[in-house]
Amino acid sequence: MATILRKIAEQVLSRTTFSDLAMERARDAAVDTIGCMIAGRNDESVAGLTRAFGREIARGGEARLVTGGSASSSLAALINATAAHALDFDDNFHPARAHASAVLVPALLAVLTNGEVVSGRRFLEAYLAGLEAQAAVGFGVNPSHYNRGWHATATVGSIGAAAGVARLLGAGKEAIATAMSLATSLACGPKGQFGTTAKPLHAGIAARNAVDAARMALAGMSGRPDILERRQGFLDLFGGDEANGWEGLTFGETHIIESRGLVTKRHPCCASTHRAIDALLDMKQEHALAAEDIFRIETKVGISAARNLAYPEPTDEMQARFSMQYCLAAAFLKGSLSLSDFTRQEIDRPEIRELMPRIEMQAYSAEEEKGVERLPHIVTVTMRSGHVYSKSRLHAKGSVEAPMSGQEREVKFMDCLRWANGHASKGAFQRLGALAELETLSHDNAFWNLISDGPHPERTSP
Incomplete structure (x- = not known):
């Protein structure tokens, strides 16, 4: 039966070629998110998580933490995505009404364990799959869902990111649909939490849910493939009074990152x-x-x-x-x-x-x-x-209608590094710019050293 989740899963698997523009924008989004993740690693929201899960972190795991050390992939996704969203400097994605990259990038990084050999290009392709899935889920419920008070980063973001993680792990159509279905059962996050450390935690929860849902799906867990549209499903419970559903959902020849793009934040605030x-x-x-x-x-x-x-x-x-x-x-x-x-x-x-x-x-x-x-x-x-x-x-600086230049992106990245470490190297930005050409992104190579090594001073407000 052609349910919405199966339709989305089929789409993200069938799109196997991406334009240079799509890959360039995906790379820029990943680099921008990594900068935000580094900047946020000393935030109180992240410190709270490391205190809460200190014993698990001390035991280590297969996934690297932006704060240093390692943990399980689930916990790494939680902590790293919270860091990415901690300072509200990460990008926005209007089709999903979500901070798409703050969920997607840390979730994908979390499954780059010792047993996974993934190229930079494959990583970015999985990112694009997750982004397209987020847009498709958001199509049926937004803006009514968001206006009702749901933080779509934690709801729509979690469901769509599960598709990206599942694709990166080599899942087929049914497993991708199941991963999104399971993530629907994990979706949460009221906007009433804005202005507290629970707000960046929403991105962390979404990334963790995406990782867990993908792995559960691949392990044989089941979920209804029609959970978005059925009675007592996502639309029914989360959609709001004016949600349209997915009857008119179509996928363009060009990827959504080309036609709509992301909004790279110029200012570190809402x-x-x-x-x-x-x-x-x-x-x-x-x-x-x-x-x-x-x-x-x-x-x-x-x-x-x-x-x-x-x-x-x-x-x-x-x-x-x-x-x-x-x-x-x-x-x-x-x-x-x-x-x-x-x-x-x-x-x-x-x-x-x-x-x-x-x-x-x-x-x-x-x-x-x-x-x-x-x-x-x-x-x-x-x-x-x-x-x-x-x-x-109508459009903020950083949108596709008013884009930031490469130099402006670099200035922002340097600001993030200085905030985290007190110093910044232009070489870091340039090396990450070659992300698509990297043959392997692994748990212990120079790519992760660039992200997680270096001093992590306590940053407290006067």
């Missing part, structure tokens, strides 16, 4: 702030705006974005990443945002706190959003002189 930040920085440059001359800054964003940004007066660095007021104020005053702007010391800077109360946020109405996939975010600046400036952004 993506719901990014278009507003970009619009405000554009206006600052165009009109030579000064903070002392501003009477009010107003933003209009999507409903889900407004709900995500729940901290108008953040008290710690995690809350600051989910505060429109903080992100706009800090970006305007500094001209950009970097990882160093999200520490306890920075969020209490008097000049930022003085500007924040002048920043307001409102959301589109449900009627305005109805039937529209994407609306622009609008920023309006009213000056004390009475002049009013306004700008809208």
